[in-house]
Amino acid sequence: MKNLFSFLTGYMKVCIQGGQTERFLNLCIARGIALWSLMGDPKKELVFFISVRHFFLLGPIRRKTGVKIHILEKHGLPFFFAYSRKRKAFFLGFLVFGILLFFLSGRIWNIHIEGNITNSTPEILEFLEEEGVLHGISKSSVNCSSVAAKIREKYPKTAWVAAKIQGTRLIITIKEGVFSDTDKTLDREPCNLVASEDGIIVDMVTRAGTPQTEPGKKCKKGQLLVMGRLDLHNDSQEIYQYKYVHADADIYIRRQIPYYAELSMKYEKAIPIEKEKRRFYIKAGSLYMEWGRPPKKNNDCIVEDFPLRITENFFLPVSFGKITDRKYKNQRFLRTEQEAKAAAFHILQQYEKKLMEKGVQIFSNNVKIEVDHLTCISRGTLEIIEKTGREVPIEKQEQPDLQLERTTENG
Structure with a gap:
């Protein structure tokens, strides 16, 4: 804190010579003049730092002690402004920077959406842009309640939407509704x-x-x-x-499903025959600039594009990227028994994964993998647990007539 205050008010590095140096220090202490970082010198010089305000109080003390005072360095904001008086462009730039900062801080530069699962972020951003809520809009033009209401109206499955402004960010929190099947079936046909x-x-x-x-x-x-x-x-x-x-x-029922898969022992694999070559490019709107050796024919190209963005979802129309050129040659290989079984087991795992993504549970696995010199065959059954229940129309009967039944019994 003291260093910051000294920088704002200004301070100097001073050297005193000759005279009564010790008396000079005693008089400074007596009059409350602050000196710091004192350093002695073999030439009987004393170097120290002093604030600008206290420096102008040294006149009477200098005359009493007969010392000579030399200013070695000047530091702090007052001296910086004094040195920069002729640099009008600097102060103009500083003023323009302040105005721009004030102007830009009053706008929305990042629209952050969280909690959405069914509806993607780009889809919601596109809808907001159609409604006039986009990056760069003035914060005073954004009505958070209206934004939340429009999103709820556009996406009926959202149970709750909240919008708030924090700094230059518009944060939209979405909670998607969990609607029970019971609510959906209240007005549906009997079945x-x-x-x-x-x-x-x-x-x-x-x-x-x-x-x-x-x-x-x-x-x-x-x-x-x-x-x-x-x-x-x-x-x-x-x-x-x-x-x-x-x-x-x-x-939920437990049942068995058959599984059968064949895998050839022979397979082809792309082998690179040349060292990969890289090219780079910059794209700004319709302008495109690329450098590097042009690609050869029959080469595979892998393009990696990196668009520039200021915030999370505010992309600029500028991007740069890398293009990797590779040349391959297909070569045939023969799997070993161990490799074939591992590949067949991996295929089985992918099949089970697809079943589980559909909500199916794998209860047991009764698949055997056999290998001959041409083919690897996986056959057997999977015992699964899955949801069942198919809706069919119901045949309505006449309502019972208790009065008629009782009359018949009494007669």
Whole structure:
């Protein structure tokens, strides 16, 4: 803090010679004049630093002690401005910089979107641009409540949207709604749920309808699992009304699916036959400049483009990149037994991964890999757990007539 104050008010490096040096220091201390970084000199000189304000108080002390004072260096803001009085361009640039800083700080330079999964960030940014909310817009022109309302209107599946301005950033937080299947099926047509495949039921959670089976039992394709009819009973446990609903349930079955895959022992691989060569380019709008050796025919080119951007989503129309030229030759190879089994196992893993991406669980793997001199064959079965339940129309029956039944019984 002291160094900052000294820089703002100015300070000097001073040398005193001759006279009564010790008395000079004593008088400075007595009058509260601050000296620092004192250094003695073999020539009987004393060098120290002193502030500009205290330097002008040394006159009476110098006359009493007979010392000579020499200014060696000047430091601080006052001297900087004094040296720069003739440099008008510098002060003009400093003023222009301040004006630009004030102008640019009043605009939005980064639109940050978070929480979105279903709708991509570029898609939302494009929509905001159509609505007039884009990079460089004045902060006073942005109505955060209006921006949030427009996003909710455009994307109905969003449960909650918040927009706020922090500095030169517009931060939009999106929370996408999780809508239950029950809410979606309230106004839909009544139906039953039947099994889409043969299997064993491992789990069953019914939300609407009457279950017709239970976990642990086998089911056949087309078998009724959940009936979309509710039987309403009175106090006498008599059915007095049928209520039809859209059957809704999470039903999981365990079943086996066959797996078969062939892999040739022979394969081709691209081998580079020449050293790779690099070219570089700069692109600004429609202008394009490239340097490096031109590519040869039948070469593979890999282009890496790096667009310039000021903020997270504010890209400039300028980019630079690298082009790598490589020449390959296809060469045939023969897999070893170990390599073939590893490749076949990798293919099986990719197949299982695709199943799991669809929500299928792998319960057990009964696939065997066999190798002969021409082919690697993977065959067997996978035991999986998957969701089942296919909607089918329900046949409505006439409502029960308890009054008619009782009259018939009494007669």
